[in-house]
Amino acid sequence: MRHFIRSAAVAIAMAAATTTLTLSAALAADISGAGATFPYPIYAKWADTYKKDTGVGLNYQSIGSGGGIKQIKAKTVTFGASDAPLKGDELEAAGLAQFPMVMGGIVPVVNLEGIKPGELVLDGPTLADIFLGKITSWDDEAIKKLNPDVKLPSQAIAVVHRSDGSGTTFNFTYYLGDVSADWKEKVGVDKAVEWPVGIGAKGNEGVANNVSQTGGAIGYVEYAYAKQNKLTHTDMINKDGKKVEPTAAAFSAAAANADWSSQPGYGVILANEPGAESWPMTAATWILLYKKPDDAATTGEALKFFAWAYDKGDEMAGELDYVPMPDKVVESVKAMWAKEVVGDDGKPLYSAM
Incomplete structure (x- = not known):
């Protein structure tokens, strides 16, 4: 009987330890973001598919661009999201990288x-x-x-x-x-x-x-x-x-x-563009994250998610009438990540294989 109780106790302890480790791993892997409501429908769709593919979750708070900028500057989220791009001097002062994720109307x-x-x-x-x-x-x-x-x-x-x-x-x-x-x-x-x-x-x-x-x-x-x-x-x-x-x-x-390289952080405004077929209120939406983040591992996970969205999310974006970023812009953004978004050792947190 004593042996049974001891074995049961060990089994319960091992199960508890396994549960704790599993939950800790899941929590460590999950990505947090906040900001623009403009892209929320596509971010939600991407996040759902990405979790099914990888097991990594995305907790995104659709609170408006102003709130997203405040939260990333306060370092309460892994990334902020804004439909109003920050200017170069503000990005530099805050130590933030900025890149466009998708476009819409x-x-x-x-x-x-x-x-x-x-x-x-x-x-x-x-x-x-x-x-x-x-x-x-x-x-x-x-x-x-x-x-x-x-x-x-x-x-x-x-x-x-x-x-x-x-x-x-x-x-x-x-x-x-x-x-x-x-x-x-x-x-x-x-x-x-x-x-x-x-x-x-x-x-x-x-x-x-x-x-x-x-x-x-x-x-x-x-x-x-x-x-x-x-x-x-x-x-x-x-x-x-x-x-x-x-x-x-x-x-x-x-x-x-659009000449995306013409503005710091790819901050190009697409309103009232010429062209017989152009919608006059077209806009991009941007991601903001730290170039040298305190939590390098989670920022690396966020970059993996964004890379996946660039590479595999175009069809889902189109289903919701969003417009994917052009391939040349995606290549430029990934090159920027490799150069500017780094850990304490100076090594990039994401590099394309």
Whole structure:
């Protein structure tokens, strides 16, 4: 009996030790990130597939670009994510590397009874005037002129905007500032601005939910959120004066001539690019991590995940209407990792085999 109890105790202890080791290994391998809501749908899809392939998990908090920048600077996550790229001097001061992960499109979404996705078209100046509060009704002459064949309701426009620090807002306001001198002067361009009108909502998720629940509403979200929430997007008149739909091809057209090496940290803004097929509110989203991280092992795991996403995630990105980064940009980013993201011994934390 004593032998049995002793054997049982040993077995329980060994089992407990095994469980502890297994949990510790899993926790050590898991990657933490926080930031932009713009890429959350594709990051979630990549993370799910990556865990099935490798057993390594990704805990990503979709809290907005401003929050992601704060968390990586506070070193509470392995990486931050932002749709508003940091400038070279800020990257240098913080010791951060920055690289683009994927591209997508920002779309106006509306809640108008009887209006189907793509049936309504807007141009930049009209969109700016709506968010400035200068156009307050859906049957305004400026909207009617762009939509002569659409029956527009005599209904008040309910503007919905982001309430948090947001890279989506940065790109949206960048576009509005580029097409409207009035917007640039009165509101400006930033991750968070003093909105002239409207109600605020947190994240792309919050804007999507508010628009879907509010008659007469208009907001702006990443296209995947519009699709997932079955929202009615508008088409746009682009810089070349052409009517375009939000599609992966239109986002790709806007990014076709981007010179990614022209800005520190690949910080190229894709708003209002020329081209007959270009979507005017195309944007990239960036990853931020330390060049010499405190936790080198976990940063190495993060780089493995990003490399996997670059190499194997294109089809998944396309299914959600995101646009993968061009091969030349991916090669450049991986070369940057090998040169700049290193451990205490100066050796790269990731190197392509």
